[in-house]
Amino acid sequence: MIVATRKPFTEIKDLVSGHRKILIVGCGTCVSVCLAGGEIEVSILASQLRIALGLEGDDVQIDEAIVERQCNREFLVLLGKKKNMTDYDVIVSMACGAGVQLLGDVYDQKPVVPALNTVFIGIEEGPGIWAERCQSCGNCVLGETGDICPITMCPKGLLNGPCSGSRHGRCEVNPEIECAWVKIYDRLAARGDLERISKVLPPRKNSRRAHPAVATHEAYKRRFVKDEKIV
């Protein structure tokens, strides 16, 4: 899932300063799970802004909303049916960067500002801990590296073995974590499959991560156009 963290309150306050009618929109998917932009976080931010702006004597109206997925146009259209979007001076998005941008595309007459910093694609490692696992490089090598991504898990993104700084199996850049290549080696050794990493992995294909990337599912696209129900 996409993991995000909330921006410092002062930064969000600066982004909305001067606006009287503010709508805060949370997202019910990834950022809800990582407790950054779900219903509760929307409510907390709204309360903080009401108090802070109220103390400064601003007469503000702060409304709250949550959509199931801000990265999906249909849900944003539904939002417009629940809220009169033209009423607001600014929309605060508590979604990942993709959600913020789509909200801005759908309601492009209004300034949409982010309340979160999108940090990575990752997993839940434990209660309250999320950890990065994928850089969406478009060139997955997990099949060669024991299901451990060296591009993400090694701070140098090395594809052909550890750097010279690994000691006691720890990473030289962050000794709190294990060296990705030691993990890869140990896992494949345990599987009797070291042959897999004995060949040289070629340089990554950066053209596959050219921005902005687009992924198309041709069959779904054809069905969607033919069906004409959702358009």
Next chain:
Amino acid sequence: MRRSFKEALASGEFLVTAEVVPQKGIDAGTLTPIIKDLNDVVDALSVPDNPRALMSMSACAISRLILENGGDAIMHVSCRDRNRIALQSDLLGAAFLGIRNILCINGDHVRFGDHIDAMPVYDLDSVQLLETVRSLTQGRDMAGQQLVGIPDFCVGTAANPEADPLPPQLLKFEKKVQFGIDFVQTHPVFNIDNLVPFVNQAREKGVKLIAGVRLLMAEEASSYKDGSYPGLFIPEDLLAEIEGIKVEKSVEIAAQLIKAMREKKLCDGVHISAPGYEPKIMDIIKAAGI
């Protein structure tokens, strides 16, 4: 005319190289006399490429300065700061300027340096860089395009016999030696028996192994412990031994290491580094009797 580093490698004699670290700025006034002195006693001077990610003058410029002062240079090429276009371009430029020896490395992460918000590039890793160098020396760039004028490099890479665990390091080393490299320069070694698997693998492939020897200064002991020097792993007992010692004793420790490695035939030469204390390299060479 003095022999080149490549000729020295081929001679079968015990080799000595030393490290000179480029300065931050364009005044090479302090470095030049050190280079002149060392040029007389070493087979080549090895020039790091923004070591520990501390921004300094380019290794290429200092390598050229070494050549102009009658020595031979080993220019380090780090993957940290340049993508594959810049790496190839700088390699061609270095060859054009007469630099013939290169050491291909990943490079210390920017986290250790003085520009911590810099992008750590690593578009290629050191293994892929070695493959790229081989392609350039065969007349083609990475895109398969033919070069007009082909560089001829004596190619080296790094390894760290003190890294732990060793098997993943050896697996990577095996990948590196397959690209027809000429030499490997190790990180500083303290447990000299750790050289055994590397030197065995190197000799099997006809690659010369130059063991790293570092002058350990008492006043730097705390930095050695706190991980400020990536890849520098000093055993606890040695760290205790250097506490409060004078520089003469540090020189002696380094010289003893060289003698022991030479006696046990664990390397084909030594690479001596003493960052900030370069004049002491002469003393180490004398004390080691090489």
